[in-house]
Amino acid sequence: MxxxxxxxxxxxxxxxxxxxxxxxxxxxxxxxxxxxxxxxxxxxxxxxxxxxxxxxxxxxxxxxxxxxxxxxxxxxxxxxxxxxxxxxxxxxxxxxxxxxxxxLGELNIIGFCPEDIYLFKDSPRLRRGFLDKEISKIDKKYLMDTLKVNKILKERNKLLKSFDKYKKEVITILDKKLASLQSRIINKRSKFIKSLEEEANSMKQLFEYKYDISLIYNTFVKLDSDNLENEILSIYEKGLDNDIERMVTNNGVHKDDWNVRVNDIEIKDYASQGEQRMMVLIIKLSLAQMIK
Ligand SMILES: Nc1ncnc2c1ncn2[C@@H]1O[C@H](COP(=O)(O)OP(=O)(O)O)[C@@H](O)[C@H]1O
Ligand SMILES: [Mg+2]
Missing domain, CATH: 3.40.50.300 (P-loop containing nucleotide triphosphate hydrolases)
Incomplete structure (x- = not known):
């Protein structure tokens, strides 16, 4: 098309x-x-x-x-x-x-412009935004899940700001929901980043780029855990005192990040401007390949 x-x-x-x-x-x-x-x-x-x-x-x-x-x-x-x-x-x-x-998702358009190297240099928020947008195009449920998580986190943070022992019960209920939603989100982000990495490593041939490209997903829970949902729940339990003290939810997919490593060094610390631009292009073309 x-x-x-x-x-x-x-x-x-x-x-x-x-x-x-x-x-x-x-x-x-x-x-x-x-x-x-x-x-x-x-x-x-x-x-x-x-x-x-x-x-x-x-x-x-x-x-x-x-x-x-x-x-x-x-x-x-x-x-x-x-x-x-x-x-x-x-x-x-x-x-x-x-x-x-x-x-969204009815017409998939991948853009590329020189400013796109923000992906490597800028804040995790932008890289998360990129992930969310691209995954949402192919998975509507993912988008709904991220919106729900944001809403629950807002609610949870409100409770933390005026915490008393009666609010603990509500927080436990929210944490159960967060664990279930976030385990789905984490699995999808992880899968997406893996596919993107695979695609990038075949796409790089077009540029005669010889180094290994790795895309690393950083989240607050171990990805290889047997039961992600329980793992998340236990992190929330353990972190509650700290959350109460700081009046904000410190763990969650709202802090996730991902980055690109070449030859096992983070690209923003290693590659030249030109190489970084080429890497963005490799990633954008890989995306196009994935959503084709
Ligand atoms: N909302 C707007 N209304 C009218 N003119 C605009 C508006 N926004 C940008 N422009 C003008 O549109 C022109 C076209 O910009 P652009 O598409 O970047 O040109 P090109 O890429 O061909 O150099 C610019 O001169 C800019 O000043
Ligand atoms: Mg122009």
């Missing part, structure tokens, strides 16, 4: 444009500031419901206009997104999608 036709209205500096793409590689060229990156941005938006350049949708709407419009046709489906300042409307084949999570 590929995007045959793209039409943009009031997107960035573009009034109206209709582009027909060919199956295969398409090159977009033009003077500075004509809107080349904006076209790529609109395509990215179709699959990710967000831009790679900004987290503020307002910036995408042409100055002084009320909304922007992205229309795309593949051989199978028609996608339509209207971006307003405070919301977006999504349609596939004219059928509205009220929930973003139902829409």
């Amino acid at each position: 590929y995007i045959k036709q793209l039409e943009l209205n009031n997107f960035r500096n573009i009034d109206n444009i209709k582009i027909n793409f060919e199956d295969g590689i398409n090159l977009i060229h033009g003077e500075n500031g004509v809107g080349k990156t904006s076209i790529v941005e609109a395509i990215y938006y179709l699959g990710n419901l967000g831009s790679f350049r900004t987290s503020d949708d307002t910036a995408l709407i042409k100055d002084k206009e009320a909304f922007a419009n992205i229309d795309a046709k593949t051989s199978e489906k028609e996608f339509n997104i209207k971006i307003f300042k405070d919301k977006k409307e999504l349609k596939i084949n004219e059928i509205p999608f009220k929930k973003y999570r139902d829409y």
Whole structure:
């Protein structure tokens, strides 16, 4: 499947444009500031419901206009997104999608830009966000689980902030839920990272890259444990006093991280800018291979 036709209205500096793409590689060229990156941005938006350049949708709407419009046709489906300042409307084949999570995964778009080396340099939050987004595209239940965990953690932290012995019982109930949800999330993250590592090690041949690539998943529980759920529960039990003292939940998938090692050294400490960029490209292409 590929995007045959793209039409943009009031997107960035573009009034109206209709582009027909060919199956295969398409090159977009033009003077500075004509809107080349904006076209790529609109395509990215179709699959990710967000831009790679900004987290503020307002910036995408042409100055002084009320909304922007992205229309795309593949051989199978028609996608339509209207971006307003405070919301977006999504349609596939004219059928509205009220929930973003139902829409996500319908059109898989992998973006790559030089800034993507943030993946290695930036905070764990960004790397978790990357994982969550990519896994959610292929697994809706995963997305629901992560949303539930966030909600329960909020509740738990509230209880910790005003802790008294009566709240312990509620926390125990929450911890049981957390253990079950988080064991599923951890298993899926671990599996996903393993597949990505495998794919990356075959993808690297394309770049004549000879080193071993390892993707390491760091979480708060031992991955090889026989009963992950019980293990998590016991960590929460043992950590409760510390949690009460610090008034926050210290263990959980909300602290997870992953990183890339080449030749057993963490990439951000070892590889050059160029090599790091290539590694991001290897990872993005591997992703594309996985969700194909
Ligand atoms: N919301 C907006 N309304 C109008 N113009 C915009 C908006 N956002 C960005 N621009 C302008 O759009 C132009 C196109 O940018 P861009 O797509 O990055 O160009 P290119 O990649 O072709 O160099 C820029 O000159 C920028 O100032
Ligand atoms: Mg550009």
